[in-house]
Amino acid sequence: MLSTGLCKHCNATISFLFAFLLVPNVADAEAAHDMCKVTKCNRHGPPVRFPFWLKDKQSPHCGFPHPGFELACTKYGKTVLHLPWSVEMFVEDIDYKTQSIFVSDPEGCLNRQLPHLDLNFSASPFNGFFGLPDSYTLFNCAKDPREDYLYYGNCAGYINGFQIRAVSPSSMGDQYSLIKCRKVVDISAVPFELINTPNLNLSWSKPICFSCEEEGKSCRLKNNTQGQTECYGNPKNGHPYTKLKRIVAGVIPTSFLLALIVIALYKLYHLHKTKEESQLKIEEFLEDYRSLKPSRYSYTDIKRITNQFKEKLGEGGYGTVFKGRLSTDVLVAVKVLNNFKGNGEEFINEVGSMSRIHHVNVARLVGFCADGYKRALVYEYLPNESLEKFIFSAKGEGHFLGWDKLQDIALGIAKGIEYLHQGCEQRILHFDIKPHNILLDHNFTPKISDFGLAKLCSKEQSAVSMTAARGTMGYIAPEVLSRNFGNVSYKSDVYSFGMLLLEMVGGRKNIDVTVENTSQVYFPEWVYNHLDKGEELGIRIEDERQSLVARKLSIVGLWCIQWFPVDRPSMKAVIQMLEGEANSLTMPPNPFASTDHMKLGGSKYKKPVGTELAIIAE
Structure with missing residues (x-):
């Protein structure tokens, strides 16, 4: 058994050595061809072969000795041709049989290149076949419904919100059509075809390779010649392995060695294919990532x-x-x-x-x-929709998330608000924090949404001026409704967050006239009275640990809904409380003790010291 195993191992080793010794011979025989094989910038790009050569992927001797035939790849896999006067074009297609190349402007606006494009192509190996030239003027114009007599440029996009238009002198008569237009540049001696086409069709006359292409053969320069070409190779209509098998059969006549080499080359090909697919997958991901930017x-x-x-x-x-x-x-x-x-x-x-x-x-x-x-x-797209769906669901629907998940969601919302207040270049005040505007992803990570009522201000300032109240009733801070409670600032979002926290604890709206016990109609006050007396909340709580989570969320919420902004914590302090232990939190002052005397102008109202804040004009 042991000798049999050793023999099998020896046979495998000998086979590997034969393949190892023979593959270099094949590589030497085809070295020049492999170096100049057809190449692409990506799998959908035009194939690059003689007379063109691809910079950083092929040697210059693979192409025709003229700088105009050098191509390059962008980091996104586009093929680029550099024309004289620093004009850069994307290569859309190459027709080797007709010796034509089709190029386009990288920004989809060929007209912007026309002032710099030498249409005589005196310094280029390419020629263009166009009609009689004319003069045009490029304008930036707003959209005009009366467009029949204007020549439109081929720009795919817009420049500063306006469309590029190319107008000939003969169409300048109607000045009204150009009232809202801004002149960009004059272009002279431009054929009409270039104004109305997104692509530029160029051709080359030397070197001559179309006869080789018609025969299905490859084309290359003759040895020791400057411009003469020759055809070589077999017609390119067989299976990719047919040529390889012929080469191996010429070097090693025995079928056994041929099979070993084919297997070795197949494994190398498979390895290369795997790496190529991985690279393409990365490129596709990067394209998707680019699409996620606004x-x-x-x-x-x-x-x-x-x-x-x-x-x-x-x-x-x-x-x-x-x-x-x-x-x-x-x-x-x-x-x-x-x-x-x-x-x-x-x-x-x-x-x-x-x-x-x-x-x-x-x-x-x-x-x-x-x-x-x-x-x-x-x-x-956030598949779990809004938080409102889970905390206000009807009984028996089974949407309750559990106290641990509610605590994670509360902490995530707090971090999002703190980022808006302190993490951005300018402070962003949301003014509409509520369960409906908190969306949940597939992991129930909370995402603050709907910034339609938001305001931006400097982080150095403490308050904003407002001409009218904004927000949703039940979540609007008192100072947003009346300046007698203080100035509007980032503390207004803190108040809304506190109301949201208490709704998460109660699993209901804070004001609910449908409850049987009238003392529970205004839930925040009911919560404060129970906690102040040391009583348990008894809301969907099964054990001591859940009771502590509910207590912590309730106390933090009550701190946030203090009537005066100066008495509310910042979102940074809120995060510290949510990350801490419930037993370490102290009860806030009772925000409901004087609600009967809070009427505007009431004699019992007293404005706290230190609430004067600088005002920022809208």
């Missing part, structure tokens, strides 16, 4: 992303939310805003605020649409 979409894009608004997720006062898909792996939620609501302030606040935010506990704005009167916001 982008501007057209309304046509929005309809495509939502599959014609097929799957509706919800509806609110300011719009309807639909499920959408950016790519195979990237889902989004698209909120299409109602055109008749507001004057656009909510849309501006949302985009202006959320484009600055990058935090695990704040919903990410993927993009937006402002196409005429059609407006939409594109967010990351």
